[in-house]
Amino acid sequence: MELLECKHIYKGYDKKPVLKDINLKIPRGKIIGLLGKNGMGKTTLIKLINDLLIPTSGEILVNGKEVGIESKKIISYLPERTYLDKSMTIKQTLDYFTDFYDNFDIEKAKKLIKDLDLEIDTKISKMSKGMQEKLQLILVMSRNVELYILDEPLGGVDPATRDYILDTILNNFNEDASIIISTHLISDIERILDEVIFIDKGKIILSSDADKLREKENSSIDEIFRRMFKC
Amino acid sequence: MNFIFDNDRPIYIQLVEQLEIYIISGQIKSGEKLPSVRELALKTKVNPNTMQKALVELEDLKLIYTERTNGKYVTKDQKLLDKFKDKYAREKTKKYINEMQELGFIDPEIIEILKEESI
Known part of the structure; x- marks a missing residue:
């Protein structure tokens, strides 16, 4: 059974179509890049998979069952914008996650936080933006789930933070789970992807194994993407 | 590494x-x-x-x-390793010779340069 399957998903806001007939299957043990320019429907698709939006029509199945309370337990989601309460300390945030999620591995999170030389009593509002983004990623990756969905994890971070984020993703990847990473910054991330999905104007226009696509086109995924979507 | x-x-x-x-x-x-x-x-x-x-x-x-x-x-298997090493050396050398020929050097000149540069 596929980990995730989208069947004929349509989604529109006020009659304006955003997603048109999205069909995709995500197996276990893969890192998948959901690639597209801004405003092409990536975040809408991700919110649908996370059951935060409801499709106009179509079906989204996680482990064969329609998304809902059960799927939320096994999907860990990093939204584009941070949702942490900045008045809380790191420790309070960890307790909050422990309360909220059965599968939150607090020891793992503490270790990763320690690696960053962060004091557990630090208030989130006192941390730099880069540190806040790292903390958020640690929290998301410290849940033992089957599917991780990271929406633009590299948006606006410096190169050192980018390397940290890529390392953290790779370090926490295991073959029983899959990771979907949405981004428009392809060259930074393409090396760690198994598969790529190109999304444009609400449609999936290409879906392929990353190395096979490089071999076929003799170019990087970034280059292929740029050629396809030349403005 | x-x-x-x-x-x-x-x-x-x-x-x-x-x-x-x-x-x-x-x-x-x-x-x-x-x-x-x-x-x-x-x-x-x-x-x-x-x-x-x-x-x-x-x-x-x-x-x-x-x-x-x-x-x-x-x-x-040392023989196999040697075979791969030899194959690699030949590929590299062919590539170098091709590049030199493209620059207009002829084989005796290339050999002369190799002799001079190798210690």
Whole structure:
């Protein structure tokens, strides 16, 4: 059974179509890049998979069952914008996650936080933006789930933070789970992807194994993407 | 070990090429046990699936072998290693000669330059 399957998903806001007939299957043990320019429907698709939006029509199945309370337990989601309460300390945030999620591995999170030389009593509002983004990623990756969905994890971070984020993703990847990473910054991330999905104007226009696509086109995924979507 | 990739070519092929050089140059020794797929992937910062694919390829080339339950080892077949080393040397040399010929050098001149530059 596929980990995730989208069947004929349509989604529109006020009659304006955003997603048109999205069909995709995500197996276990893969890192998948959901690639597209801004405003092409990536975040809408991700919110649908996370059951935060409801499709106009179509079906989204996680482990064969329609998304809902059960799927939320096994999907860990990093939204584009941070949702942490900045008045809380790191420790309070960890307790909050422990309360909220059965599968939150607090020891793992503490270790990763320690690696960053962060004091557990630090208030989130006192941390730099880069540190806040790292903390958020640690929290998301410290849940033992089957599917991780990271929406633009590299948006606006410096190169050192980018390397940290890529390392953290790779370090926490295991073959029983899959990771979907949405981004428009392809060259930074393409090396760690198994598969790529190109999304444009609400449609999936290409879906392929990353190395096979490089071999076929003799170019990087970034280059292929740029050629396809030349403005 | 240091790995450099360009994104224009399949990553697994580049991994095979670079691991091959480490093996034939003896930087990973004949008979040596390789780290696990996971460790190698982290070290080279690639996806473990890609590393796995590269190791399968190296195993097809017989440069590494799997000892059941024990992990992967570099071949002890010195003849095979020499063969790969020779193949690599010839490829490199051909490439160099081609580039020199494109610049307009003829073979005796190329040989002369090689003699002068090698110590």
